Amino acid sequence: MKNDFLQEMQDRGFLNQCTDLDKLGEICNKKAISGYIGFDCTASSLHVGSLLQIMILKLMQKYGHQPIVLLGGGTTLIGDPSGKDSTRKILEQNEIKNNIKSIKKVFNKILDTSNKNTSPVFVDNADWLTKLNYIQFLRDTGSHFTINKMLTFDSVKLRLDREQSLSYMEFNYMILQAYDFYQLFKNNNCILQIGGSDQWGNIVNGVDLIRRKLQKEAYGLTSPLITLASGSKMGKTEKGAIWLNEDKLSPYDYWQFWRNTDDRDVKRFLKYFTEIKLKELNEIINKEKNINNLKVLLANEATKILHGETASTKAEKTAKDTFESGELSSGLPEITIKSNEIEKGINILDFISNNKILSSKSEARRMIANKGFRIDGAIIEDEKKVIRLKDFKNNVFKLSYGKKKHYLVKII
Secondary structure (H helix, E strand, O other), X not given: OOOHHXXXXXXXXXXXXXXXXXXXXXXXXXXXXXXXEEEEOOOOOOXXXXXXXXXXXXXXXXXXXXXXXXXXXXXXXXXXXXXXXXXXXXXXXXXXXXXXXXXXXXXXXXXXXXXXXXXXXEEEOHHHHOOOOHHHHHHHOHHHOOHHHHOOOHHHHHHHHOOOOOOHHHHOHXXXXXXXXXXXXXXXXXXXXXXXXXXXXXXXXXXXXXXXXHOOOOEEEEEOOOEOOOOOEOOEEOOEEOEXXXXXXXXXXXXXXXXXXXXXXHHHHHHHHOOOOHHHHHHXXXXXXXXXXXXXXXXXXXXXXXXXXXXXXXXXXXXXXXXXXXXXXXXXXXXXXXXXXXXXXXXXXXXXXXXXXXXXXXXXXXXXXXXXXXXXXXXXXXXXXXXXHHHOEOOEEEEEEOOOEEEEXXXX
C-alpha cells in the first residue's frame, strides 16, 4: 500500500527492512501513528552515527506522526552487545542521568517541538526496567523467549563465533529491549519501533512479545547501517567522534566534517542529512558539475538542521576567510591563554596536550616532525618551541595543524 511517509523513507534510502510494509502503509494512510527509536546514553552526546535515526524521527513529524524518543536509562546500565566485540564500560546511574539531560538538548534543537500532535515524547526505560521483580519478570516475559532462538541473533552469535566473552547481563539485553516495545505499545499506543539494521533481531523480538502477550500487531522497521565509501563506520574520524552537542564539537568543526565528505558519499548524504525536497535535490545534483559546490551545500544544510541558519552561514564564511583569503576569522574555535602564562612561556607540546588538540604528546611530536603545525602560516620546526608574547599579533595568532584544522589562540 502506497504511503507518502514510507515512500519518502524508501526514496531517501532510509528503509532497509520492515516486518509488514503493506500493512503499516495502510495504517499510516488511515491515521497518525506513534513510533519510537531507542538511544543508549553511554556518553554526554550522541555522535553523527545516530543522526540518520534522528532524521527519520524528523520525517515522521513531517507527515503528522508522533516520534517517541526512548533514552535508555535502564538499558544503558546493561549495555547493548550489538556490533560490539567486548563488554561496554558499566556506568553509574548519576552519570547516565546527566548524559540523558545533555543528549535531550540535541533532540530539542533538531525536532519540532511547537506542535503538540507531533512534538517528540521523551521516555526513560529506567522508569519501568528498574522496578521489575526478577522472578515475576522471568515468569511473565522470559517464558516467551527460547535460548535456541536467542543464540541465533547476530548480537550473540558473532561474539560466540569469535570466542569473545558475552556476559549473562548482556545476553539479557534483547529481552529488555523487547519489553520496552511492549511497554510503549501498551501505555503509549506506540505501534512502530525503528532502529538500525543491526537491531532487526531485537525489534522482531518486541513485535513477537506484543503478539504473544497482548494478541495484537505491532511493526518493526530498520534503516541501513551507514558505511563510508572508505569502508569505515559513520560517526568517527581518526581525530575522534563527530559529536552532536555543541559543547563537545563547535558548529565550525561540524560544518568542516560535512565539507570534507568523500566525493563518493556526497550525493547520498544530501538525501540522508538534508531536508531539500528530493525532486529539487535531484535537479541540483544533475545540474551541478562541481562536487565541491555540492559539499558546501551538504555542509550548509546539515549544519543548519543542527545548529541553525546563523551558525551555518557563519561557519561557511569562516571557512572561506580562512582558506581563500588567509584571514584570521572570528568564527574559528578559540583557545585562550592567561597573560601570566605567556610571561612564563608555554612549551608547544604541553600546549597541544593541555588543550586536547591531539590525544597525546607523542602524536604531537610526530606532527611537528612532519611539519604539520603552523603559527600564522609559519611552520613550527622544533618540538622544544616555547610560545611567547612575540608570537602574538594584537594578542592573537592562528594555530593550524594539517590543512584544515585551525584555532584562534588569544591572550586574556
